Amino acid sequence: MGLRTADEYRRSLRDGRRVMFRGSWVADVTEHPVLRKAIDHAAIDYQLAEDPRYRDLFTTEEGGEPISRFYRVPQGPEDLLLRMRAIEAATTEGRTVVTLIHEIGTDAIFALLRVASACDGAKGTGYLGRVRALLERARHEDWALAVAQTDTKGDRSLGPKDQPDPDQYLRIVERRPDGIVVRGAKVHTSVSMNANALIVVPTRAMRPGEEDYALSFWVPIDVEGLSLVASPYLSSRRSEIEHPLSASHKMVETFTWFDDVFVPWEQVFLAGEVEFAGPLALSFVDFHRFTAVAYKLPLLDLLVGSASLLAELNGIETAGHVRDKLAQLAMYAATVRKLLEASALTGRTDSPGVFVPDTLTVNTAKYHFAHGFHEALRDVQDVAGGLLVTAPSWDDLQSEDVGPALRKYLRGAQGSADDRLRAFYLVTDLAVSDLAGYHAVLAVHAEGSLEAEKLAAARHFDFEGKKALARRMAGIDA
Numbered sequence: 033m034g035l036r037t038a039d040e041y042r043r044s045l046r047d048g049r050r051v052m053f054r055g056s057w058v059a060d061v062t063e064h065p066v067l068r069k070a071i072d073h074a075a076i077d078y079q080l081a082e083d084p085r086y087r088d089l090f091t092t093e094e095g096g097e098p099i100s101r102f103y104r105v106p107q108g109p110e111d112l113l114l115r116m117r118a119i120e121a122a123t124t125e126g127r128t129v130v131t132l133i134h135e136i137g138t139d140a141i142f143a144l145l146r147v148a149s150a151c152d153g154a155k156g157t158g159y160l161g162r163v164r165a166l167l168e169r170a171r172h173e174d175w176a177l178a179v180a181q182t183d184t185k186g187d188r189s190l191g192p193k194d195q196p197d198p199d200q201y202l203r204i205v206e207r208r209p210d211g212i213v214v215r216g217a218k219v220h221t222s223v224s225m226n227a228n229a230l231i232v233v234p235t236r237a238m239r240p241g242e243e244d245y246a247l248s249f250w251v252p253i254d255v256e257g258l259s260l261v262a263s264p265y266l267s268s269r270r271s272e273i274e275h276p277l278s279a280s281h282k283m284v285e286t287f288t289w290f291d292d293v294f295v296p297w298e299q300v301f302l303a304g305e306v307e308f309a310g311p312l313a314l315s316f317v318d319f320h321r322f323t324a325v326a327y328k329l330p331l332l333d334l335l336v337g338s339a340s341l342l343a344e345l346n347g348i349e350t351a352g353h354v355r356d357k358l359a360q361l362a363m364y365a366a367t368v369r370k371l372l373e374a375s376a377l378t379g380r381t382d383s384p385g386v387f388v389p390d391t392l393t394v395n396t397a398k399y400h401f402a403h404g405f406h407e408a409l410r411d412v413q414d415v416a417g418g419l420l421v422t423a424p425s426w427d428d429l430q431s432e433d434v435g436p437a438l439r440k441y442l443r444g445a446q447g448s449a450d451d452r453l454r455a456f457y458l459v460t461d462l463a464v465s466d467l468a469g470y471h472a473v474l475a476v477h478a479e480g481s482l483e484a485e486k487l488a489a490a491r492h493f494d495f496e497g498k499k500a501l502a503r504r505m506a507g508i509d510a
């Protein structure tokens with residue numbers, strides 16, 4: 033097989049999965065009015081692989097079989113750059129919302145290849161073969177994958193073993209000859225309700241005494257004991273004209289509850305090796321922050337483009353403060369893009385032959401994006417004006433009674449009032465609406481918090497080398 037069609041993907045989601053939406057179990061996620069929207073959105077990944085305009089970017093070949101580009105294990109900068117372009121294209125098609133169903137799971141698989149190889153080398157475990165078996169199967173059957181890393185975490189000042197409730201981090205509650213039983217819950221799990229399988233990785237480093245929490249494995253979504261409680265955020269119906277981005281595009285996150293789920297050993301990648309929990313958590317985010325920044329690029333380009341468009345329509349393009357804001361937005365978008373490319377170009381090959389983006393650069397890229405995002409929203413809102421939240425509806429514009437007046441008075445410097453309102457609707461959806469709120473929280477929290485990115489970057493900066501430079505310049509003997 034190797035490649036599935038969008039319809040084959042949709043059909044694959046009709047199984048015994050337990051998904052709850054607003055207090056009711058969903059019999060078939062593909063028929064649910066809200067969840068179906070997220071599934072159609074995710075299907076873009078499969079549609080683009082079939083589309084002659086994108087086929088070369090979205091597919092490649094392995095062992096004589098056509099496969100999704102996302103399943104290619106990066107061998108050098110070129111693979112990462114092509115992956116970046118594919119993510120960017122899918123997110124543009126998804127109108128700033130990432131598809132994620134191939135991206136996040138392969139990020140985890142690449143990390144697992146590295147850490148399983150290191151763990152097997154140090155401890156004689158047999159994990160690498162299991163990771164390769166998952167990769168081959170998922171690639172051959174073109175699976176959609178979700179990744180559950182973030183635990184509920186209870187009291188953030190305490191580690192897993194010190195929590196009053198031992199289930200605040202997902203843990204092994206039973207070890208059997210044929211596998212393990214796991215209990216706990218993960219949160220914010222994107223695309224889990226519309227994936228075929230779920231990969232679990234630790235959320236943090238673990239200490240001795242936390243062996244039951246040093247845990248990684250995969251399960252099919254319909255495994256017994258797994259329940260997904262879907263977030264209702266962004267689920268209201270909306271018009272395509274007034275919400276040109278969010279009317280047809282969304283992701284769904286779930287509260288992901290493991291109520292004593294049995295996992296056979298062949299699906300387990302870490303079970304007690306505490307010293308490898310931290311490296312696995314960090315290795316996953318090396319790849320996942322690369323994915324994250326790649327899918328921010330269309331969002332940043334659209335912020336610059338729509339602010340420029342409204343500046344033109346409002347007749348303020350040449351005003352000094354507007355030119356300054358547009359230049360800031362342009363530099364912001366360009367810096368994030370170039371940092372991401374640099375992280376691919378300066379990456380390194382790690383055992384067992386996986387090319388990894390440069391950790392310092394990719395974390396700097398993600399941090400720079402997240403740190404500047406709210407300021408960028410403010411600048412776009414500033415350039416646009418108050419109609420962002422007070423504009424009449426498209427229905428009002430069609431009214432015989434008020435439509436002519438609206439068309440007369442809501443014209444700007446050029447173009448029709450209709451076009452100007454459409455531009456406002458776009459910017460409202462992009463920079464003011466519940467989608468904008470989603471993007472804003474996504475910027476700060478998803479793929480790790482600002483602090484996590486800063487720490488990861490600082491850990492890879494050569495402070496000692498720079499201190500030595502300062503000593504030399506100061507004439508202090510080393």
Ligand SMILES: Cc1cc2nc3c(=O)[nH]c(=O)nc-3n(C[C@H](O)[C@H](O)[C@H](O)COP(=O)(O)OP(=O)(O)OC[C@H]3O[C@@H](n4cnc5c(N)ncnc54)[C@H](O)[C@@H]3O)c2cc1C
Binds near residue numbers: 179182188285
């Ligand atoms: C839209 C969205 C999609 C996501 N998708 C996924 C997904 O698919 N899979 C997945 O696994 N996760 C996913 N995440 C989770 C994301 O990685 C987390 O939100 C992020 O790691 C922060 O965790 P948290 O939400 O529990 O916040 P917290 O960890 O509670 O962070 C809140 C604040 O507390 C601070 N803080 C936390 N702990 C400490 C401490 N010990 N000391 C000092 N300060 C601390 C943080 O720095 C931050 O400022 C997603 C999140 C969002 C918003």
